[in-house]
Amino acid sequence: MAHIKLLPMLLSLSFWASAQTPSVTGRWIVSTNYLGTPLTPLLNLEQTGDKVTGTGRGYKYAGTLHGTDLHLMATDEQGNTDEITATLADGKMEGMDTETDASDKAHPMILKFTAMLAPALEHPQPRTHEFTPTVFYRQVSPFNKPVLTINPGDTIHTTTVDAGGTDMNGVRWSLGGNPQTGPFYITGAMPGDVLVVHIKKLTLNRDWAESDDGLDERALNSDLAVKVKDNGKSIRWHLDRTAGTATPETPSEHLKHYTIPLKPMLGCISAAPGPAQAPPGTGDSGYYGGNMDFNEIREGATVYLHVANPGGLLYFGDAHAAQGDGELNGNALETSMDVEVTVDVLPNKRIGDPRVETAADVITMGLDGSLDDAFKEATSDMASWLAEDYKLTPSEIAQVLGTAAEYHVSEVADRNAGMVLKISKDRLATLVK
Known part of the structure; x- marks a missing residue:
């Protein structure tokens, strides 16, 4: 009978312990100092059980969360690695980030960091x-x-x-x-x-x-x-x-x-x-x-x-x-x-470069040292816009650009020249998303 009486208490303690286990899912604002420059990169994490995946600074991370101890590893296409070890407490994260260059493994860059969850994006009554x-x-x-x-x-x-x-x-x-x-x-x-x-x-x-x-x-x-x-x-x-x-x-x-x-x-x-x-x-x-x-x-x-x-x-x-x-x-x-x-x-x-939208057009901005390079930037970014928002294939993108693109020189007076690419919304209205 004593064991039966203890069971609700044990279940309650188990639930309490589970409720106290931190979760790392979310967008974390990292604060660190890299060779004298304060940086605030974003670390996106998702937790399933004790498994954690994430992205940040061009890396794709995988690792574990055991209690309050987080461990993540990532390797990029060039063989460079990044290892994060951190401890969670009171909704904050504190730890070490070890980045190793594949061509100089003897001298890894080790940085202390702190991080906190980004606040939720809210829209209170507009002011x-x-x-x-x-x-x-x-x-x-x-x-x-x-x-x-x-x-x-x-x-x-x-x-x-x-x-x-x-x-x-x-x-x-x-x-x-x-x-x-x-x-x-x-x-x-x-x-x-x-x-x-x-x-x-x-x-x-x-x-x-x-x-x-x-x-x-x-x-x-x-x-x-x-x-x-x-x-x-x-x-x-x-x-x-x-x-x-x-x-x-x-x-x-x-x-x-x-x-x-x-x-x-x-x-x-x-x-x-x-x-x-x-x-x-x-x-x-x-x-x-x-x-x-x-x-x-x-x-x-x-x-x-x-x-x-x-x-x-x-x-x-x-x-x-x-x-x-x-x-x-x-x-x-x-x-x-x-x-x-x-x-x-x-x-x-x-997005890569700035974009502009008017009542009549969607517009990409190319900004570079020459008009030729600015032309390419404006074209590339419009291709990305059409792929992302309209789900067009490369063949479809080429057909739309070749028949609907309007180019204007926006700026030649400064270090960077500017070229804009405009596509009429009337043309885009005929596309099937």
Whole structure:
């Protein structure tokens, strides 16, 4: 009888012990220091019984969890190995990561790390944040302190200064070089996610802009280079916000009736690159976005950006009242602007380069040192988009690209040239997903 009486107690203790056994399933934010650089890679783990599998930093892991002790091993295609040993306690992980180069097995890299589960991506009641910037950054850095923390689905209403650092009242806040508003920290955004930036409103907040009469050297042959060798003077433009037009303030004889429509746009929009990369200046561009100078990043567009840091760290600035394809003058109609964006997150959705969506088109951005390479990047990323979202085969992708692709030169004025590939949504509507 005594044994029978003890049975419920033993079962209860067994259940209690099982309930206390930690689970490692989830997305873990790892914190470590690699040769003086703080890194926060993501480790995705899934547990079945005492077996654990996972992915992170290009490795595929397999291992076990016994009690609170985790052991994982991975080997890549080149024979490099990575071994993780860690202990779990109070929802945190602490351990050692040993990475061994196949060509130098005698000198493994051993790193201490801590990790915590990434917070669940939540969408509480959306809020609109009125934000007045007091600092503007000239590097798109993951090390700059966030100016505001928001939730997915929230809206930011704020302002930018122009490319020279001057605000709507003509007050200089920063040195030139496209100083940025931000960074904004988006709760729940993690490396391996995509930041979704809906541009709701772009409102010019002053009646003038500055440009010049130079032409970028990528656009010049030897004859044209000689003809424009004395160019380079500043041009000031009057912005008639009521009529929606811009005109040179002191036009030459042939341009005294020259008028262009206002098409406000953001020259720069970024999610900060990872800390392993030296923080780029705000005149540069890459997989993180940056100074893309694409004239369709304007009101109504949605920009998709690769997340490389917890929180995403969103920056934007370099407002243009108008710009032709390529930004041939080396700048556009540089001005300040009121900006309203709504920000969201697509979890576990990897993209390479920035993507843009408008009411009419889906658009991939190629950004590289030459237009040829930028052309290839834009094409490759669109092929990936069609394969991922529309499940097209390589043959089907080639047929769609060959009949529907539209290419535009977005940028030639900076280190990276830009080429965009557009496909009309009307064409894509005929595809069977």
